[in-house]
Amino acid sequence: MAHILVVDDDEIMRALLSGMLRHVGHTVVESDNGQGGLEQMNAYPAELVITDIFMPEMDGLEFLITLLEKHPDSKVIAISGGYKAVNACLSLQMAKALGATDIIAKPFHTAAVIRQVAYALQSKTIAYRRRAER
Amino acid sequence: MNASQSEQIQNTEEGYPDFAKLTEMREELGDHFLLVMQHFQSGMLARPQKIRQAFQNNNPEQLALEGHSFKSLCRQLGLSQMETLSVTLESMGRSGQLDGAAPLIERLLAYGLQAHCELQKYCLACGKPSSVQ
Numbered sequence: 001m002a003h004i005l006v007v008d009d010d011e012i013m014r015a016l017l018s019g020m021l022r023h024v025g026h027t028v029v030e031s032d033n034g035q036g037g038l039e040q041m042n043a044y045p046a047e048l049v050i051t052d053i054f055m056p057e058m059d060g061l062e063f064l065i066t067l068l069e070k071h072p073d074s075k076v077i078a079i080s081g082g083y084k085a086v087n088a089c090l091s092l093q094m095a096k097a098l099g100a101t102d103i104i105a106k107p108f109h110t111a112a113v114i115r116q117v118a119y120a121l122q123s124k125t126i127a128y129r130r131r132a133e134r
Numbered sequence: 135m136n137a138s139q140s141e142q143i144q145n146t147e148e149g150y151p152d153f154a155k156l157t158e159m160r161e162e163l164g165d166h167f168l169l170v171m172q173h174f175q176s177g178m179l180a181r182p183q184k185i186r187q188a189f190q191n192n193n194p195e196q197l198a199l200e201g202h203s204f205k206s207l208c209r210q211l212g213l214s215q216m217e218t219l220s221v222t223l224e225s226m227g228r229s230g231q232l233d234g235a236a237p238l239i240e241r242l243l244a245y246g247l248q249a250h251c252e253l254q255k256y257c258l259a260c261g262k263p264s265s266v267q
Contacts, residue, residue, distance in 0.1 A: 010203050011173065012207055013207070013210075015170050015173040016159075016163075016170050016210070018166075019163045019166030019169060020166070023162065023164045023165070023166050081202075081205065081206045081209065106206050107206070107209040107212075108210075109158065110158060110159050110162035
């Protein structure tokens with residue numbers, strides 16, 4: 001079982017994700033913003049980060065970029081329901097292009113999230129793949 | 135709000151959660167289900183209040199943010215009527231045009247109360263009392 005960081009400004013979505021992950025045996029820490037997530041990762045790096053995209057202050061994409069700069073071997077799952085003119089699909093594709101291991105659109109099926117988490121934990125990071133390609 | 139959005143809201147029934155989604159969540163969350171449901175139940179009351187507060191403060195940006203946030207919760211529970219209202223309010227907040235928002239917000243408050251009650255009934259039927267009043 002893994003140590004997982006959940007970053008979402010919505011406490012209810014955090015509770016949902018954390019509850020699902022804890023139920024299958026993972027250890028979960030939470031942050032309500034990207035800056036807090038970075039501090040958590042610096043203090044105690046998680047094996048997987050699940051982050052919302054649209055958050056006030058530091059949004060998920062900025063968090064993802066900064067996180068992968070400082071912790072290039074991080075595995076990240078980005079979640080979004082879309083906001084403003086940016087729909088969920090586009091924002092999640094951006095996250096994928098920026099190095100997210102996987103993406104999840106809201107609303108999500110809990111069983112599917114658990115499967116994606118298991119798959120992400122077993123997958124190689126984008127940094128690993130880039131090193132292997134050289 | 136355009137005519138299509140208005141018609142869509144008028145012609146749909148009051149929102150009830152998708153009980154199939156709740157059952158799936160109960161199976162996937164196990165002992166954590168009731169705790170998570172407490173968050174959802176309280177959100178059904180508190181979030182529409184935040185939307186109303188943003189409207190009363192004449193703060194379209196905050197209204198858009200609150201609408202966006204509540205939209206996701208409604209989607210997750212299959213509350214399609216409430217999701218439609220939230221999307222409309224988010225859009226109105228984003229455009230800065232809040233004319234006509236008041237009755238939608240009042241409807242969202244009423245449906246939120248109903249959703250809260252439905253979630254509470256579902257949790258009670260799960261065999262354990264819900265602590266959220």
